[in-house]
Amino acid sequence: MSEALNDLQRHAAALDSADAFAKHRDLFALDDADTVYLDGNSLGALPRHVPDRIADVVTRQWGELRIRSWDESGWWTAPERIGDRIAPLVGAAAGQVVVGDSTSVNVFKAVVGAARLSPESRDEILVDASTFPTDGYIAESAARMTGRRVVPVAPGDLRAALGPRTAVALVNHVDYRTGRRHDLPGLTAAAHEAGALAVWDLCHSAGALPVGLDAHDVDFAVGCTYKYLNGGPGSPAYLYVAERHQAAFDSPLPGWNSHSDPFGMTPGYAPADGAARGRVGTPDILSMLALEAALDVWDGVGVEDVREKSLALTDFFLECVDTYVPAGRVTSVTPAAHEERGSQVSLRCEDGADAGAVMRELIARGVVGDFRRPDVLRFGFTPLYVGFCDAERAARVLGEVLAGS
Ligand SMILES: Cc1ncc(COP(=O)(O)O)c(C=O)c1O
Ligand SMILES: Nc1c(O)cccc1C(=O)C[C@H](N)C(=O)O
Incomplete structure (x- = not known):
C-alpha cells in the first residue's frame, strides 16, 4: 500500500509540474495547505482580483x-x-x-x-x-x-x-x-x-x-x-x-x-x-x-485544453480511488468513457454507508466535495485551479475515512 501511495504521489507531483494550468491556480483565492477544493461544480472559487x-x-x-x-x-x-x-x-x-x-x-x-x-x-x-x-x-x-x-x-x-x-x-x-x-x-x-x-x-x-x-x-x-x-x-x-x-x-x-x-x-x-x-x-x-x-x-485559455486536463484529472482521481479505497466501499456512477464524462466524479457509497457522514468527515479532514441524497459523493474538478496532488490527496483521505482510520 505504501509503495503504491508513494508511486501515486510521485506521479501526481510529476503531472502537476508538467501542467500548463499550474500557474493559473495562483489567480484564485484558495487555502492550499488546508483544503482541497473539489466543489467548483457547485460554487467556483473566487478569482483574487475580483x-x-x-x-x-x-x-x-x-x-x-x-x-x-x-x-x-x-x-x-x-x-x-x-x-x-x-x-x-x-x-x-x-x-x-x-x-x-x-x-x-x-x-x-x-x-x-x-x-x-x-x-x-x-x-x-x-x-x-x-x-x-x-x-x-x-x-x-x-x-x-x-x-x-x-x-x-x-x-x-x-x-x-x-x-x-x-x-x-x-x-x-x-x-x-x-x-x-x-x-x-x-x-x-x-x-x-x-x-x-x-x-x-x-x-x-x-x-x-x-x-x-x-x-x-x-x-x-x-x-x-x-x-x-x-x-x-x-x-x-x-x-x-x-x-x-x-x-x-x-x-x-x-x-x-x-x-x-x-x-x-x-x-x-x-x-x-x-x-x-x-x-x-x-x-x-x-x-x-x-x-x-x-x-x-x-484570457488566453482554450476550452479544449481545459477539457484535456479535466479528463486527465478525473482519470487520475479514479485510479487513486481504486488504489486507496477498500474494495466494495464505493462505486463510480460517472462513466469511464471519456465522451460520456463531464468534469466531476460521483461515487456511490455501498454497504449502507452514510454518504452524508462520509462527506462531513472528508470536509473536516480538508477535502471539500459535496453530497447528494441518498448516497452520492460528488467531487468536482475545475481544471483552472485543481491539481493532480489535490486529486491524490482527496482519494487518499477518502480511503482513510472509509477504512475508519
Ligand atoms: C443543471 C442545473 N440547472 C439549474 C440549476 C439552478 O438554477 P438557478 O441558477 O436558477 O438556481 C442548477 C444548480 O443549481 C443546475 O445544476
Ligand atoms: N445554486 C446552488 C445554491 O444556490 C446553493 C447550493 C448549491 C447550489 C447548486 O448550484 C447546486 C448544484 N446545481 C448541483 O449541481 O447540485
Missing part, C-alpha cells in the same frame, strides 16, 4: 458617478457585453448570449420561447428525467402556459422518444448527480430530424468542456455562471438564442429592458432585436460586474 474590481464598482461607479454609470461605466450594456465574453466559451458567435436572471428564469424563457416557435400540433415537451429539479418544475409550468404536456424521458431513451408530437426537448449537457455527459450534437440533430427544437442546460459543462452551440445548431441554451465560470454566489445566468431564431423569439417575460426603445417608455411593447430580447428588468449590476471581472481568468 474584490478590488468590485470595490471600484461600489465606491467609484456607484459611490461617485451614481446614475451616470449606466452610460459612463457601461452598466446598461453589461448583459450583452458579458454575454459576448461567455459566447466563445460555449462555442457561440457574438450577439447570441445575454446575461441576467437565474438559470431557472432562463429555462422558462427558453422553453416557452421554443414552444412558441413550434406548431400547436406538437403537444409534448420532453425533459430528461434525471434533470436538476428546477428544469423539470419550470418545464411543467411552461408546458401548461403553452398548451403542452411534459414527458419525462430517461436520457438514453430521448432519441427514441422524439417524434411528430415533440415540440421541444430540454436536456442537461452534463448530469448534476452522475457527471454523465449527454450527446449534445447527436440529440440536437435527432430533435431537428423529428422537427423539434433543442434547449440545453449547460450549468455543468460551460467552462469545463467544449460545448459548440453554433457548430451543432443548438436552438436555445441556458447556464449558470457560479460553477466553472467562477462568477460568485448567485451570479447571473445566461440565455443563448441562436441567431436564426432571434427575430421570431417571443419572450414570455417581455420586460422593459427587452424593449427596442426602453427609454421611450411607451405603453406598447416592441421587442429589441438580437440577444437583448432575452433581457427582462434592471440587471443586477454588482453580481454582473463581479462575473465580468471573474471572466478575466479565461
Whole structure:
C-alpha cells in the first residue's frame, strides 16, 4: 500500500509540474495547505482580483458617478457585453448570449420561447428525467402556459422518444448527480430530424468542456455562471438564442429592458432585436460586474485544453480511488468513457454507508466535495485551479475515512 501511495504521489507531483494550468491556480483565492477544493461544480472559487474590481464598482461607479454609470461605466450594456465574453466559451458567435436572471428564469424563457416557435400540433415537451429539479418544475409550468404536456424521458431513451408530437426537448449537457455527459450534437440533430427544437442546460459543462452551440445548431441554451465560470454566489445566468431564431423569439417575460426603445417608455411593447430580447428588468449590476471581472481568468485559455486536463484529472482521481479505497466501499456512477464524462466524479457509497457522514468527515479532514441524497459523493474538478496532488490527496483521505482510520 505504501509503495503504491508513494508511486501515486510521485506521479501526481510529476503531472502537476508538467501542467500548463499550474500557474493559473495562483489567480484564485484558495487555502492550499488546508483544503482541497473539489466543489467548483457547485460554487467556483473566487478569482483574487475580483474584490478590488468590485470595490471600484461600489465606491467609484456607484459611490461617485451614481446614475451616470449606466452610460459612463457601461452598466446598461453589461448583459450583452458579458454575454459576448461567455459566447466563445460555449462555442457561440457574438450577439447570441445575454446575461441576467437565474438559470431557472432562463429555462422558462427558453422553453416557452421554443414552444412558441413550434406548431400547436406538437403537444409534448420532453425533459430528461434525471434533470436538476428546477428544469423539470419550470418545464411543467411552461408546458401548461403553452398548451403542452411534459414527458419525462430517461436520457438514453430521448432519441427514441422524439417524434411528430415533440415540440421541444430540454436536456442537461452534463448530469448534476452522475457527471454523465449527454450527446449534445447527436440529440440536437435527432430533435431537428423529428422537427423539434433543442434547449440545453449547460450549468455543468460551460467552462469545463467544449460545448459548440453554433457548430451543432443548438436552438436555445441556458447556464449558470457560479460553477466553472467562477462568477460568485448567485451570479447571473445566461440565455443563448441562436441567431436564426432571434427575430421570431417571443419572450414570455417581455420586460422593459427587452424593449427596442426602453427609454421611450411607451405603453406598447416592441421587442429589441438580437440577444437583448432575452433581457427582462434592471440587471443586477454588482453580481454582473463581479462575473465580468471573474471572466478575466479565461484570457488566453482554450476550452479544449481545459477539457484535456479535466479528463486527465478525473482519470487520475479514479485510479487513486481504486488504489486507496477498500474494495466494495464505493462505486463510480460517472462513466469511464471519456465522451460520456463531464468534469466531476460521483461515487456511490455501498454497504449502507452514510454518504452524508462520509462527506462531513472528508470536509473536516480538508477535502471539500459535496453530497447528494441518498448516497452520492460528488467531487468536482475545475481544471483552472485543481491539481493532480489535490486529486491524490482527496482519494487518499477518502480511503482513510472509509477504512475508519
Ligand atoms: C443543471 C442545473 N440547472 C439549474 C440549476 C439552478 O438554477 P438557478 O441558477 O436558477 O438556481 C442548477 C444548480 O443549481 C443546475 O445544476
Ligand atoms: N445554486 C446552488 C445554491 O444556490 C446553493 C447550493 C448549491 C447550489 C447548486 O448550484 C447546486 C448544484 N446545481 C448541483 O449541481 O447540485
